[in-house]
Amino acid sequence: MSGLAGVIAGESSICTCGTGQGLNYRGYDIADLALKADFEEVAYLLLVGELPNEAQLKDFRRKIIAGRELPISVKNVLKSIPASSHPMDVMKTATSALGCVEPEAEDFSDQMAKIIRLLGAFPSFLVYWHHWHKNGKEICLKSEETTIAGFILERLKEKKPFDVEVKAMNAMLTLYAEHEFNASTFANRITASTLSDIYSCMTTGIGTLKGHLHGGANEVAIKFVLQFDNVEHALKSVDELFAKKEKIMGFGHRVYRNLDPRSPVGFELANELKELETSDKKLFDIAKAIRDKVKADKGLPDNIDFFGGLIYHYMEIERLYYTPLFIMSRAAGWAAHAFEQRANNRIIRPSSTYTGPDPKPFVPLKDRK
Ligand SMILES: CC(=O)SCCNC(=O)CCNC(=O)[C@H](O)C(C)(C)COP(=O)(O)OP(=O)(O)OC[C@H]1O[C@@H](n2cnc3c(N)ncnc32)[C@H](O)[C@@H]1OP(=O)(O)O
Numbered sequence: 516m517s518g519l520a521g522v523i524a525g526e527s528s529i530c531t532c533g534t535g536q537g538l539n540y541r542g543y544d545i546a547d548l549a550l551k552a553d554f555e556e557v558a559y560l561l562l563v564g565e566l567p568n569e570a571q572l573k574d575f576r577r578k579i580i581a582g583r584e585l586p587i588s589v590k591n592v593l594k595s596i597p598a599s600s601h602p603m604d605v606m607k608t609a610t611s612a613l614g615c616v617e618p619e620a621e622d623f624s625d626q627m628a629k630i631i632r633l634l635g636a637f638p639s640f641l642v643y644w645h646h647w648h649k650n651g652k653e654i655c656l657k658s659e660e661t662t663i664a665g666f667i668l669e670r671l672k673e674k675k676p677f678d679v680e681v682k683a684m685n686a687m688l689t690l691y692a693e694h695e696f697n698a699s700t701f702a703n704r705i706t707a708s709t710l711s712d713i714y715s716c717m718t719t720g721i722g723t724l725k726g727h728l729h730g731g732a733n734e735v736a737i738k739f740v741l742q743f744d745n746v747e748h749a750l751k752s753v754d755e756l757f758a759k760k761e762k763i764m765g766f767g768h769r770v771y772r773n774l775d776p777r778s779p780v781g782f783e784l785a786n787e788l789k790e791l792e793t794s795d796k797k798l799f800d801i802a803k804a805i806r807d808k809v810k811a812d813k814g815l816p817d818n819i820d821f822f823g824g825l826i827y828h829y830m831e832i833e834r835l836y837y838t839p840l841f842i843m844s845r846a847a848g849w850a851a852h853a854f855e856q857r858a859n860n861r862i863i864r865p866s867s868t869y870t871g872p873d874p875k876p877f878v879p880l881k882d883r884k
């Protein structure tokens with residue numbers, strides 16, 4: 516089966532995706548979670564299985580905030596990674612470095628503590644590296660911001676973010692947090708199934724998320740939209756790409772053939788953000804026209820990465836940071852899957868159909884032409 520399309524590769528109780536019940540995390544609808552809960556509540560839900568009460572959330576938040584500080588050795592690694600590196604490689608390397616300094620217990624008894632630590636540390640990896648290389652300064656990782664969304668925005672923008680930006684960042688973190696057996700989650704589950712450590716699960720996920728057919732699509736999608744001055748120009752370009760049979764990033768989905776349930780939420784967030792003084796409203800119209808044309812001509816729905824890219828652009832976040840932001844969210848889903856895999860483990864090791872040559876006699880080196 517090409518690309519394992521349609522293959523049921525295991526069981527999971529974390530999220531419904533393509534089952535006809537909408538997109539739910541542990542039974543809760545994605546739109547409710549994105550617009551009515553903080554990402555921290557959602558991360559707790561994914562990791563623990565239930566929404567937290569106030570005391571549980573307070574404790575969870577406190578631990579995540581404590582996880583923002585980085586060991587000096589990890590800071591030194593971040594300083595030594597070139598400014599020209601892809602930020603996804605920065606995230607992967609810093610995750611590995613933290614795993615060397617603070618390894619997970621061999622019996623995984625501290626798995627929850629380790630992922631909470633990482634939820635705090637992921638934003639710090641990016642902002643610390645960013646400020647060291649782009650501004651030549653060592654940034655302080657302490658902040659009054661109590662949410663991951665607020666912390667990311669405050670540290671990247673170096674000013675207090677607008678409420679509408681924090682709302683949108685928080686919602687994006689939730690929308691991106693979990694999605695069943697997508698490529699990066701499945702890869703992370705395979706790593707977990709070998710009884711490897713949680714940092715290895717995360718770096719597996721990061722490496723798989725980076726590609727443009729998966730998490731890396733958002734940074735390419737916005738690049739496409741940004742080329743155009745007007746709707747006519749954009750629509751003509753879509754026709755040209757279709758004629759060349761090229762793909763447009765941010766469209767299509769393995770599971771959703773008609774609608775990605777996250778997209779309407781993303782569309783509304785972009786609609787709100789376009790009203791910021793700094794936002795170029797024309798881009799919204801261009802993106803909307805592209806979305807409508809691709810759907811009308813090819814029947815392909817936009818996925819979360821299409822308006823996701825525009826949302827981050829309106830927040831004035833550097834384009835290559837969009838997929839690292841995805842890590843900060845999806846890590847909760849990856850870890851929930853790693854824990855689920857560990858709780859009922861058998862190594863994931865499928866088979867392939869052999870298509871190579873028939874058996875033939877070995878030829879010693881001296882006799883080979
Ligand atoms: C958070 C996420 O990871 S969401 C996904 C982000 N990725 C992207 O946006 C990348 C662009 N999209 C794609 O490459 C694909 O749609 C994927 C990878 C998401 C899904 O891949 P598959 O399930 O294998 O779909 P597949 O590639 O077979 O597409 C089916 C048909 O639609 C076409 N198609 C799919 N996506 C696109 C696209 N973005 N642009 C143009 N045509 C497309 C394919 O060419 C194929 O056409 P054909 O039947 O004439 O050959």
Ligand SMILES: O=C([O-])CC(=O)C(=O)O
Nearest residue numbers: 693694696697698769770
């Ligand atoms: O499910 C997929 O294949 C890709 C996706 O949308 C995600 O990982 O969020």
